Amino acid sequence: MPEPRNHPDEAVEPAGGTGAAMGLGQDEARSLERAPGPGRAPAVPADRPGADRPHSLWSDAWRDLRRNPVFVIAALVILFLVVISVWPRLIAPGNPLSCNLDNSQQGSAPGHPFGFDTQGCDVYTRVVHGARASVTVGVCATVGAALLGALLGGLAGYHGSWADAVLSRVSDIFFGIPIVLGGLVFLSVVTSTTVWPVVGFIVLLGWPQIGRIARGSVITAKQNDYVQAARALGAGNTRVLLRHIAPNAVAPVIVVATIALGTYISLEATLSYLGVGLKPPTVSWGIDISQASTQIRNAPHMLLWPAGALSVTVLAFIMLGDAVRDALDPKLR
């Protein structure tokens, strides 16, 4: 587990790091995409030639990331996925729902490189259009779980005493429900065909994991001298939390959330496979894999293409999470 740490330059001179740090405290999860990246204005002076101030964690992390081939590859794959989930017709102009039973389970044909599924739909078009559901569920569920987890876990860790006890027990309750099992019970009630019930369910069972990490790193951060100093100077709870604790406790949350993103996408596909996740006519890899699974002996291509797309997506997000963790965890340097 990555340990939280403090930025030396912020401890000495709070004014240096607060602009971006405030924003970070308010939307940790959105900073997932941009955290180590641009907008880190305070890091720039540290890079000035001749300046012997220590580099901030974020500027160091960003420099590491840019040089890490794993990160570059993963980021390119994710960029591609985001583009095709916003504009799928860029590379697959066809309609994923227009199918012709004459083509049922046919192999690849000119213009249809991946062949057809049982309903005679073009597998290539469906695979490309399926990216949207997976990326939407993954990103929204991660943002939701990270916000909720960071907020509740952070408050529990900061406040301590009864709030901590209550929150720890509540998260134990959610931990006690195996996630696939919970999904079967909770989501079988839902009839909506949108992605939101699935997102809501993943947030509901996913936040305790992030909350525990946030709690631990806030507890470590609040024992630092500069927090005592800020308190002695008369800073209120909100100010201490947002300006001094949040920027120093957010790194582990970002790491866990990035890795969770990949597993959430996988979870969505598993739930859709079990018939309780996304429902047709939503185009989703999980649904397509589920429908293809009964025909694997006759037409393995129907299963392999969406499964491959799903695996590459999950792999890209997990590699991104790995790279971010290596960059933010100086212990491994």
Added chain:
Amino acid sequence: MGRYVIRRLLQMIPVFAGTTVLIFVMVYALGDPVQARCGDRACDPATAAQIRHDLYLDHPLWQQYLRYMGQIFRGDFGVAWNGRPVTELLASALPVTLRLTVLAILFEIVIGITLGVLTGLRRGRPADTATLLGTLLVISVPTFVTGYVLQYLLGVKWNLIAPSVSSEARFDELIVPALVLALTSLAYVTRLSRTSVVENIRADYVRTAVAKGLPRRRVITRHLLRNSLIPVVTFIGTDIGALMGGAIVTERIFNIHGVGYQLYQGILRLDSATVVGFVTILVIVFLLANLLVDLLYAVLDPRIRYA
């Protein structure tokens, strides 16, 4: 130690109550179990009222919950949709899933920890990089895809195993399903033990042990491993719940009649007795596994003492 165990057992009570309430309310929202018992035809009102009365459905939800909990502590889990007592279903399904889970955990421990320790000791070498890449691949391919692909290749194409498991579910039939079930966690265990070994290998006590002139084998098994395994033990402990839940997918692929199968049937039939009963048992197993993990800490790390 004894006081610690008692305190932990007491702490389990609110967690247990909370989880079961949550499940109970959700199952209640599943739909009308009365209609499910009448089949496709509409229920005759008198019959419906009678079933409702028999199932205690004509009382408020909290009274139903309290009554249900009272029954459970007397060992009565109610009657499933097909008239069999839920305890009977449990007795036939639990051993199967237990065998599957135990095999899966054995795979995790034996393969996962061995790979993790070996790669951790060879950090940065090709074998290490290859294993890390392999674990990444395994993590990113969802269980149900690995399951179907292995079933297709081993069971259908090469005829090495039976593609579906018989109702007895003997250990040898469960090897491939257990491997499929364990695969993702196995990759996590490998990565976790590797990281842990890499972190601890530079620790002062390891240097001391080497400086004392202890043989390498003893340094690794007695000093390094014992300290590195603590996070791994936690992971495996919390993973028991996930494995039993994940067994739903594996059991569906390989047609194993275990807990996952019965639960799935229960949910399809809107059968609250089966669903709540099975989930309750799973929650108890999960909580006890967590307690066991915390007690194992003290064995592994003598610095931890429970008052």
